[in-house]
Amino acid sequence: MQFSVRENLLSVVGEPQSKEMKDMLPDILKQVGPQQYGFLKDLIDKSGLGGKAVAGDADEDDVPPLVDGNFESAAQ
Numbered sequence: 001m002q003f004s005v006r007e008n009l010l011s012v013v014g015e016p017q018s019k020e021m022k023d024m025l026p027d028i029l030k031q032v033g034p035q036q037y038g039f040l041k042d043l044i045d046k047s048g049l050g051g052k053a054v055a056g057d058a059d060e061d062d063v064p065p066l067v068d069g070n071f072e073s074a075a076q
Helices: 021-029 034-047 073-076
Strands: 001-003 009-011
Touching: 021 034
Parallel strands: none
Antiparallel strands: 001 009
């Protein structure tokens, strides 16, 4: 990893690795505060992972379907 303050540039070089959230969670929990801990807990609960890997989930880059409705009435 290289960082240049003058150019405000951070460069990370190396081989990318894919890991499951459950494998990284112990290291993540060491670095977060109480508010972030609650956020992570909610995120895991909502995702339905609960420590389990889910195969075949939709790619998060997929575009969600359009919803018919009136945005102005929903904003009120």
